[in-house]
Amino acid sequence: TERYNPRASEPRWQAAWADAKLFETKTDAPGEKYYVLEMFPYPSGRIHMGHVRNYTMGDVVARYRRARGMNVLHPMGWDAFGMPAENAAMQNKVHPRDWTYQNIATMRGQLKSMGLSLDWSREFATCDVDYYHRQQMLFLDLLDKGLAYRRKSKVNWDPVDQTVLANEQVIDGRGWRSGALVESRELTQWFFKITAYADDLLAGLDALPQWPEKVRLMQRNWIGRSEGLLLRWALTEETAPEGVKDLTVFTTRPDTLFGASFLAVAADHPLAEAAARDKPELTAFIEECRRTGTATADIETAEKRGMETGIFAVHPLDPTWRLPVYVANFVLMEYGTGAIFGCPAHDQRDLDFARAYGLPVTPVVLPEGAEAESFSIGTEAYVGDGTMINSREFDGRSPSETFDAVADRLESTDLFGAPQAKRQVNYRLRDWGISRQRYWGCPIPVLHCETCGVVPEARENLPVKLPDDVAFDKPGNPLDRHPTWRNAKCPKCGGPALRETDTMDTFVDSSWYFIRFTAPHAETPTKPDVANAWMPVEQYIGGIEHAILHLLYSRFFTRAMRDCGHLAASEPFQGLFTQGMVVHETYRDGREWVAPADVAITEVEGERRAKRLSTGSDIAIGSIEKMSKSKKNVVDPDDIIASYGADTARWFMLSDSPPDRDVIWTEAGVEGAHRFVQRLWRLVSEAAPVIANAHGNGVDDEVATSIRRVAHRTAQGVADDIERLAFNKAVARLYEMVNALSASLNGLNADAPASIKAAGREALSMLVRLVAPMMPHLAEECWQALGEEGLAAAASWPSVDPALLSDDTLTLPVQINGKKRGDVVVAKDASKAEVETATLELDFVKTALAGQPPKRLVVVPGRIVNVVV
Numbered sequence: 001t002e003r004y005n006p007r008a009s010e011p012r013w014q015a016a017w018a019d020a021k022l023f024e025t026k027t028d029a030p031g032e033k034y035y036v037l038e039m040f041p042y043p044s045g046r047i048h049m050g051h052v053r054n055y056t057m058g059d060v061v062a063r064y065r066r067a068r069g070m071n072v073l074h075p076m077g078w079d080a081f082g083m084p085a086e087n088a089a090m091q092n093k094v095h096p097r098d099w100t101y102q103n104i105a106t107m108r109g110q111l112k113s114m115g116l117s118l119d120w121s122r123e124f125a126t127c128d129v130d131y132y133h134r135q136q137m138l139f140l141d142l143l144d145k146g147l148a149y150r151r152k153s154k155v156n157w158d159p160v161d162q163t164v165l166a167n168e169q170v171i172d173g174r175g176w177r178s179g180a181l182v183e184s185r186e187l188t189q190w191f192f193k194i195t196a197y198a199d200d201l202l203a204g205l206d207a208l209p210q211w212p213e214k215v216r217l218m219q220r221n222w223i224g225r226s227e228g229l230l231l232r233w234a235l236t237e238e239t240a241p242e243g244v245k246d247l248t249v250f251t252t253r254p255d256t257l258f259g260a261s262f263l264a265v266a267a268d269h270p271l272a273e274a275a276a277r278d279k280p281e282l283t284a285f286i287e288e289c290r291r292t293g294t295a296t297a298d299i300e301t302a303e304k305r306g307m308e309t310g311i312f313a314v315h316p317l318d319p320t321w322r323l324p325v326y327v328a329n330f331v332l333m334e335y336g337t338g339a340i341f342g343c344p345a346h347d348q349r350d351l352d353f354a355r356a357y358g359l360p361v362t363p364v365v366l367p368e369g370a371e372a373e374s375f376s377i378g379t380e381a382y383v384g385d386g387t388m389i390n391s392r393e394f395d396g397r398s399p400s401e402t403f404d405a406v407a408d409r410l411e412s413t414d415l416f417g418a419p420q421a422k423r424q425v426n427y428r429l430r431d432w433g434i435s436r437q438r439y440w441g442c443p444i445p446v447l448h449c450e451t452c453g454v455v456p457e458a459r460e461n462l463p464v465k466l467p468d469d470v471a472f473d474k475p476g477n478p479l480d481r482h483p484t485w486r487n488a489k490c491p492k493c494g495g496p497a498l499r500e501t502d503t504m505d506t507f508v509d510s511s512w513y514f515i516r517f518t519a520p521h522a523e524t525p526t527k528p529d530v531a532n533a534w535m536p537v538e539q540y541i542g543g544i545e546h547a548i549l550h551l552l553y554s555r556f557f558t559r560a561m562r563d564c565g566h567l568a569a570s571e572p573f574q575g576l577f578t579q580g581m582v583v584h585e586t587y588r589d590g591r592e593w594v595a596p597a598d599v600a601i602t603e604v605e606g607e608r609r610a611k612r613l614s615t616g617s618d619i620a621i622g623s624i625e626k627m628s629k630s631k632k633n634v635v636d637p638d639d640i641i642a643s644y645g646a647d648t649a650r651w652f653m654l655s656d657s658p659p660d661r662d663v664i665w666t667e668a669g670v671e672g673a674h675r676f677v678q679r680l681w682r683l684v685s686e687a688a689p690v691i692a693n694a695h696g697n698g699v700d701d702e703v704a705t706s707i708r709r710v711a712h713r714t715a716q717g718v719a720d721d722i723e724r725l726a727f728n729k730a731v732a733r734l735y736e737m738v739n740a741l742s743a744s745l746n747g748l749n750a751d752a753p754a755s756i757k758a759a760g761r762e763a764l765s766m767l768v769r770l771v772a773p774m775m776p777h778l779a780e781e782c783w784q785a786l787g788e789e790g791l792a793a794a795a796s797w798p799s800v801d802p803a804l805l806s807d808d809t810l811t812l813p814v815q816i817n818g819k820k821r822g823d824v825v826v827a828k829d830a831s832k833a834e835v836e837t838a839t840l841e842l843d844f845v846k847t848a849l850a851g852q853p854p855k856r857l858v859v860v861p862g863r864i865v866n867v868v869v
């Protein structure tokens with residue numbers, strides 16, 4: 001038979017699916033709903049292998065669930081706002097809109113060539129006016145609910161690019177693009193009150209068993225709930241700045257109070273300012289802390305520095321004890337109260353600080369098994385549990401008991417007319433700053449009126465559209481410089497007003513697109529009954545890099561939309577799967593990276609060598625890395641699809657590694673996948689004429705039964721594998737099935753027994769449906785060859801005969817003195833005694849025993865039999 005030609009076949013079947021509108025979903029169609037979604041792409045220009053892997057996995061799930069009779073929603077869209085479009089505008093003088101939509105057109109074509117079972121009728125881009133119009137409606141809803149608000153906040157300001165930078169964009173204190181020294185500026189910015197949901201977002205994680213534990217842990221840490229105490233320390237009258245009596249710290253360890261050796265405040269703390277009033281040295285230090293204070297992430301590792309304020313505080317549990325108050329660079333103004341008491345023995349930062357400034361280090365918690373007399377702290381703080389020491393009346397108690405006892409006591413102690421302490425729950429989570437001083441984003445629909453202040457745009461005036469005529473010849477936000485766009489009428493007083501020129505963080509766009517997919521053309525953000533019919537997403541698939549922000553924002557936004565009446569669900573994603581990366585060998589010609597397309601690999605005496613095709617020179621094979629432009633180790637999906645077809649690419653993506661691990665892309669692997677495509681085609685197309693119209697005679701002989709067993713067992717196994725997303729296991733099973741069927745059907749001719757032909761026909765028809773989720777085009781071609789009706793993509797999953805799943809007999813290996821000598825075949829439910837009897841009947845066992853009883857006979861049920869002679 002002819003070789004399978006994907007280039008001719010694939011577009012034909014893609015057109016057939018589209019013509020049949022096979023993947024267009026109707027909410028009221030029969031079948032249990034199943035919503036499967038892959039993280040939508042940023043339209044950067046072209047799809048990469050990471051997309052291929054991600055979308056193939058989602059497609060297998062979608063096609064499988066559809067075959068199981070479910071009503072599947074599998075949509076696709078574009079996360080289309082963001083900086084790269086503006087960068088392209090600055091560099092190439094192309095409008096961000098044109099750049100974005102051109103990229104979308106290219107990438108849509110690429111995705112279509114993969115044969116994904118997507119409902120393209122629901123496609124949208126977040127930069128479509130239709131979409132951001134509804135996002136503006138949602139913004140106003142959040143504003144009404146008090147979930148959106150404005151406040152001053154510190155930002156990293158790039159004075160050259162005239163823009164706010166995210167923390168990740170500040171590298172060694174400089175802007176990532178301009179290289180300019182970053183300034184800390186106070187700007188009034190828009191925020192979403194994600195902290196209002198902190199507890200709910202935390203508690204909700206427990207109800208997501210289908211999320212990877214590591215992602216849940218990352219979210220827990222990000223929310224960072226801690227139970228502690230707000231504790232006021234009296235300042236000594238002689239040293240306190242005028243008008244200040246006390247200092248409130250936040251501590252999670254009031255049990256360690258007897259180990260305290262200093263207090264410290266953040267550089268921005270009012271007490272620092274007050275103390276510095278006539279101290280130029282302290283003023284200079286505070287200034288320096290402010291300048292270098294941008295990188296909060298470095299707090300743990302940065303050198304701990306501080307300066308005394310000259311102020312002393314009184315210990316809450318011993319009025320005779322005075323402790324110095326420092327300004328310190330490791331205390332953050334944004335957390336707790338911006339002030340701490342330091343207990344060096346039990347906190348690493350405090351210890352580093354104490355060692356640098358010669359402060360006492362008194363352990364107050366003794367680890368289990370340590371001796372109080374000999375226990376001391378070196379360079380590592382002890383943060384574990386134990387027993388209190390050096391803590392007067394609390395000695396011998398546990399830290400947690402002591403926490404409660406100290407908290408109770410100080411809560412009922414009076415200091416200057418109020419309780420000295422108050423229990424408090426703190427969160428690391430901050431409100432979400434959504435303002436971006438950028439053009440290519442969703443405009444924040446508010447106005448600034450001279451008389452009325454900040455006024456939300458009237459709903460009937462939405463959408464606030466981005467102007468088209470913008471220039472990118474200068475740095476900064478083009479909306480600020482637009483001659484007319486800002487001018488508007490105040491919806492409240494009718495007077496002149498100026499539009500807000502901040503646009504929304506693109507994470508807002510991606511925080512609800514999955515809800516919009518349920519009713520992508522609705523006038524309102526959602527149709528609540530339709531959203532309720534589809535949400536939550538059963539299976540969400542994407543990269544681990546979104547484990548924190550995107551998923552947390554989406555969980556928050558879903559709750560906020562729920563509270564504004566747009567849907568009932570709280571959690572957007574019931575199941576989450578994070579796939580591994582696609583990695584590839586790297587090649588180097590001297591200092592230059594070389595692309596795999598320019599490399600030929602040969603094996604010389606078992607050693608792999610690389611040659612550069614364009615120059616003929618020998619080059620070095622480097623480490624295996626994530627595919628990236630900088631290392632040039634990328635393989636373009638288009639090239640693979642053009643030379644091998646989409647099915648080969650899809651099959652290889654699924655086959656080599658567990659889906660949560662990295663997969664190494666190799667030419668050999670792709671070729672192996674392609675050989676399998678051809679092999680499967682040969683098996684089906686050669687057998688098809690012989691087995692077509694075969695009918696069983698109702699009596700299955702041994703061969704027919706074994707063929708049927710293989711088919712039914714594989715069907716069961718593949719279904720289980722796909723449901724667990726163990727795609728590589730499913731692939732392995734299908735390889736085995738093809739091996740087995742090739743062996744039994746090879747050379748089958750017209751005279752073969754009817755039972756075998758019928759079993760073969762059934763098995764091949766099953767096989768085609770089992771591979772269909774992974775290699776949908778090849779499946780159609782085979783389906784047609786077998787003379788089956790309709791499209792394979794519309795066929796239902798083969799039903800499995802449970803009787804064929806279980807063997808009636810078991811084959812156990814028999815060892816004599818530890819060496820395998822043969823097998824014993826017994827009934828599946830045979831007792832130990834029956835296995836023993838059958839073993840002793842075996843010829844080779846009898847010979848070995850030579851008439852003697854065995855020294856020992858050990859039966860490991862279902863596994864093995866050991867005979868010791």
Ligand code: ANZ
Pocket residue numbers: 224225226250251252253254256330331332333334335336337338339340341342343345346347426
């Ligand atoms: C005394 C103490 C003793 C502390 C001890 C820890 C260990 P989490 O769990 O993250 O909430 N802290 C409080 N506010 C801070 C700020 N603005 N900047 C830097 N550190 C701050 O951490 C709470 C602990 O972090 C608090 O408990 C405080 O130090 C410190 F053996 O108080 B602790």
Ligand code: ZN
Pocket residue numbers: 449450451452453455490491492493494495497
């Ligand atoms: Zn007004």
